[in-house]
Amino acid sequence: MASSRASVSYADAARWYCIVFLVLMVVLGSFTEDNSLINKSNPSACDEIYVVGEGETLHTISDKCGDPFIVEENPHIHDPDDVFPGLIIKITPSNPRN
Template sequence: MSTRVSYVDAARLYCIIFLLLIVMLGSFTEDDDLIKKMNPRVTAQASCDEIYVVGEGETLHTISDKCGDPYIVEENPHIHDPDDVFPGLVIKITPSRLRTHVVTKI
């Protein structure tokens, strides 16, 4: 009889531990959202594909900021006038080319 009680207690303990783990794992997604809120460029760069279709009211400057690609005009030779951007225009995006320079202090 005592072994049956110990199995029930052990099962109860495992269920409690399992539920606590689920709650703890669920809290990590909130941390991920917090990181995205603190750094809006993280979400912006993630939302741009290599092929981008210009939307209503967008300019090359807003797309560059949104996607993290400051060289849109250079990569798209079909854009002759940077001010002549219209909805539906298809452009190539290369976000964050890792052109960051490491600065070391001496």
């Protein structure tokens, strides 16, 4: 009977270690960057999803990406002068520039 309890105890401990390991992997995995939508290696690239960089304005982004309707396409931008690094905007280029 004692060996049966010991094996159950080891199984419970192994299960908890696995749970803790999986939770840790999920938490650590959430801190990695996914560059599939955002191409930060080429700052001049204008993907459909664009992250505003340091010193950029809607005017400079519009010129770079060829999208004159950024404010109209992004209803979350209430004030065109209130643009900050990290703001995510939608880009629909009408005449893409290289």
